[in-house]
Amino acid sequence: MQYSEMSKEELLTLQAELNQQYAEAKAKGLNLDMSRGKPSATQLNVSLGLLDAINASSDLKAENGTDCRNYGVLDGIPEAKKLMADMMGTTPEHIIVYGNASLNIMYDQVSRAYTHGILGNTPWGRLDKVKFLCPVPGYDRHFAITEHFGIEMINIPMSESGPDMDMVEQYVNNDETVKGIWCVPKYSNPQGFTYSDETVKRFANLKPAAKDFRIFWDNAYVIHHLYDDKQDEILDIISECEKAGNPDMVFEFASTSKVSFPGSGIAALASSEANLADIKKSLTIQTIGYDKLNQLRHVRYFKDINGLKEHMRKHAEQMRPKFEAVLEVLNTELGGLGIGSWYAPRGGYFISFDAMEGCAKEIVAKCKEAGVKLTNAGATFPYGKDPKDSNIRIAPSFPTPEEMAQAADLFVLCVKLVSVEKLLAK
Amino acid sequence: MQYSEMSKEELLTLQAELNQQYAEAKAKGLNLDMSRGKPSATQLNVSLGLLDAINASSDLKAENGTDCRNYGVLDGIPEAKKLMADMMGTTPEHIIVYGNASLNIMYDQVSRAYTHGILGNTPWGRLDKVKFLCPVPGYDRHFAITEHFGIEMINIPMSESGPDMDMVEQYVNNDETVKGIWCVPKYSNPQGFTYSDETVKRFANLKPAAKDFRIFWDNAYVIHHLYDDKQDEILDIISECEKAGNPDMVFEFASTSKVSFPGSGIAALASSEANLADIKKSLTIQTIGYDKLNQLRHVRYFKDINGLKEHMRKHAEQMRPKFEAVLEVLNTELGGLGIGSWYAPRGGYFISFDAMEGCAKEIVAKCKEAGVKLTNAGATFPYGKDPKDSNIRIAPSFPTPEEMAQAADLFVLCVKLVSVEKLLAK
Structure with a gap:
């Protein structure tokens, strides 16, 4: 059921539930960073051989x-x-x-x-x-x-x-x-x-x-x-x-x-x-x-472009599960609710989420309060000003897939909570 | 005897000798570069260990x-x-x-x-x-x-x-x-x-x-x-x-x-x-x-400043003979002639030579013609303009000490030749 079709009573009941869940989530004391497109340590390990590619005995x-x-x-x-x-x-x-x-x-x-x-x-x-x-x-x-x-x-x-x-x-x-x-x-x-x-x-x-x-x-x-x-x-x-x-x-x-x-x-x-x-x-x-x-x-x-491509396949093996963990949570938890939209990319470093208008800043703040750092809302726009206060950039690369799933759980919870508050305030 | 005290006849005799020597020098087909403060390959070898200082197994x-x-x-x-x-x-x-x-x-x-x-x-x-x-x-x-x-x-x-x-x-x-x-x-x-x-x-x-x-x-x-x-x-x-x-x-x-x-x-x-x-x-x-x-x-x-100092001692061992080779030739060949002045530096990458006014460009050109490349005359001044056309920068670091001595021999020959021409034109 789309949130926008809910009655005030339904929204209030839902809000109480979500507030309870948020309190529990906060108590977990998460400390996760989805703010920048930064590879994880495990992903960096894939490139370690670069440091052996030339040494003191090499033809330089x-x-x-x-x-x-x-x-x-x-x-x-x-x-x-x-x-x-x-x-x-x-x-x-x-x-x-x-x-x-x-x-x-x-x-x-x-x-x-x-x-x-x-x-x-x-x-x-x-x-x-x-x-x-x-x-x-x-x-x-x-x-x-x-x-x-x-x-x-x-x-x-x-x-x-x-x-x-x-x-x-x-x-x-x-x-x-x-x-x-x-x-x-x-x-x-x-x-x-x-x-x-x-x-x-x-x-x-x-x-x-x-x-x-x-x-x-x-x-x-x-x-x-x-x-x-x-x-x-x-x-x-x-x-x-x-x-x-x-x-x-x-x-x-x-x-x-x-x-x-x-x-x-x-x-x-x-x-x-x-x-x-x-x-x-x-x-x-x-x-x-x-x-x-x-x-x-x-x-x-x-060596050549084929070496690069093969190398990027190894990166993809690490990145894919993280992207899929986020997308899985988004689809399961937010699908059909009418409170956000997103796209499943086939590459790159980010997932972009569009919340209901006027909700992005509050969602990012709520995530931060519960220990999940996201890119500042507005950062994806010139002067840091998203005219609709809607867009949030999710960077899944740094945490592990498990951490990503945890972070995504908190994220969707915050999206729901802020959306309900917004609808109630209308 | 200072060149400036020579009679016209003495200068003409000298010029003929110098021209003969210059023709012989040109015939050697030198190809030496004293133009930039560039270390030699041997000197670079001193630092090769840098490339082994971190590798794929290092704590990074x-x-x-x-x-x-x-x-x-x-x-x-x-x-x-x-x-x-x-x-x-x-x-x-x-x-x-x-x-x-x-x-x-x-x-x-x-x-x-x-x-x-x-x-x-x-x-x-x-x-x-x-x-x-x-x-x-x-x-x-x-x-x-x-x-x-x-x-x-x-x-x-x-x-x-x-x-x-x-x-x-x-x-x-x-x-x-x-x-x-x-x-x-x-x-x-x-x-x-x-x-x-x-x-x-x-x-x-x-x-x-x-x-x-x-x-x-x-x-x-x-x-x-x-x-x-x-x-x-x-x-x-x-x-x-x-x-x-x-x-x-x-x-x-x-x-x-x-x-x-x-x-x-x-x-x-x-x-x-x-x-x-x-x-x-x-x-x-x-x-x-x-x-x-x-x-x-x-x-x-x-590691630390002591490591740096020790390392620079090894560089000095390579640089010193080159500087000394040039200075030896300058002292022996030009000392007391009154056609140039220089300074024996205790460090750095260069020897600066001041020719008689109006001679630097011609000296550099003559060296080049005989296969020894120097920094362009004037380059050591703003806008490339040496008001006295006098200063020449010698960079001894790149050639070997033997090559340096050869190059210096040609250099002093060109200094003499151009100075004589200058004095004759007065």
Whole structure:
């Protein structure tokens, strides 16, 4: 029976029951963290061999003879470019391999556009107004970068096939103050949606009013499948943009943070020849080069794209039971109640839950009170403001499947309790 | 006999001899690089054990229990802070440990001052004029950063005790557009001078007209001695600034680039509590954290400051003969001729040579023509312009001592030849 169809008496009875259950749950003294997309220690063990991939006796030369122990090479050793290109579905000539974090590359791209401009265009810092489109819900750290630079962010609704492209086209093709859009195109953070072929093609065929409009294509979960048999695929944005006559329109990002070790992986940018040349003019001022030994370590360990895929299968074995534990509880406990909706992703790091309007903050607070930490409600929106106070991001990766089930039990209890309170307050 | 005292006939005879020698030298087909401060392969071998310092069987937790394989920790694991603090002569609470390069930290400090300002002051990008003082000769990559941001650079003469402090005080204490100064205070690049105690104290006691004036103190060669018995010491700028009531006036930088592996080391910033808090507000937008496994690798390998010192002794054993080979040739071949001056440094990576005015470019070109690559003449000055066309930076680290001697032989020949031409043209 849907909660909305219940009488006041039924709701009050239910509330009393739920309050009793909540008191019992609190008494358990849980201490679980579902707040960030952080691998568990067991999952990190899968990558331990990386630390043996090179040692003091190894040949430490790259395939072109570069001594990886010394200065030099701004844009990455060739075999690391190849590995990252294969992972991102593009070719090595589009790649710069950076240091340990794609977030840092994204920050630098915005910062450099702000201080020096893109391909000869006016630096954003000299313009009165710069806007970014933000498909929502999305990744809080993206929004934090654009907020940090005083860039106005505009919410764009998401569906299972990607952002609302009518709205994207309307903004990008007509408003020259719109300079960028944040995208997580595959297994999106937090919903787990993958942009459809039509969406990618519409992106590639944009006719931006601003010459320096760029798609910030954060392909963070490009090989992060949960299943062997059910995998999302996505078109290569770089070649689609080339075909559409917009070769310079995209900056694509990826890293091995959630492949090898978060913070100790390698990251890459993919873009057009003209963009890479423009970037390197600044990059050579910023650094002499990135950690080539870590690039070599990754290539020696994973060998090639097949090695990466095989490795990600091992991750999936650990992640799948956690996702399934949450989804099982959501389906069993909330199915048919009309107080929330969710999606079963085929990859990525998150499950996105939409509560009844005006309930998300209270649900997160109640979970926290009983020992389960969730991402702050609102965090998935620019400025931390979810207009409907509805979206909650669940990150199942860190706890064990058993802990995940416990945490999910508490979560659904809090969803029920807050929903009942909301209905009673009407 | 000094060249300047020679008659025209003597000079012509000498020129003919030198031209003959130069033709013979060119015929040898040398191919040597003295252009950058790059360790040799043999010297890199000294650090190979670093790659065995952690492996798949190691305990990968920091001393405070942090799993170094996972996300988290913005400012470095405690033991890495301690190691870098000891190396820099300060204490861990002043330290942020970054990624692989101090150059990148310096760039970020300038870039952030440009976009967001320092401690609430107006961002430099919004000011009509920003100036930096540049002790000369200095490090080309410093000057490249400030040039990249359109900052006007002012030459400050160097002496064996450091920059001309009368001039520094005159500018800093009276001109509020002067926002910074680039310093390599110990074994300076390229001269190998170490700032005297008086110089450091005068720096600490500056009374800047600009509240956001900062000393960019690049302590790149802080433990890079050439000798066991003759070592320069330098006062700790951080505590001197504290004592002088100017705790926020300095950003100090260092790295293990020339201790472990260039590009694969760890780097650090040292500054006041207020500056570090200000920096972290931006840093947390830029990155989730730096490579903690590499921090752990360095700490496990070097253990403590004594381990670092012992390690640097092994480097010195390799570097010393190369420096001595060059100095021997300079002394023997150019001593008393009045066509150049140099200094025998007790540490660092360079020997700085001052030719007769107007000769540096031609000397570098002649060396190149005969197969010996030197740093471009002028590179040690802002905008690549040496007003006297006199200074040449010699980097002895990469070739073997034998190659170094060969290269030095060619170098002194070119110095003689160009000097004679110069004198004849008068």
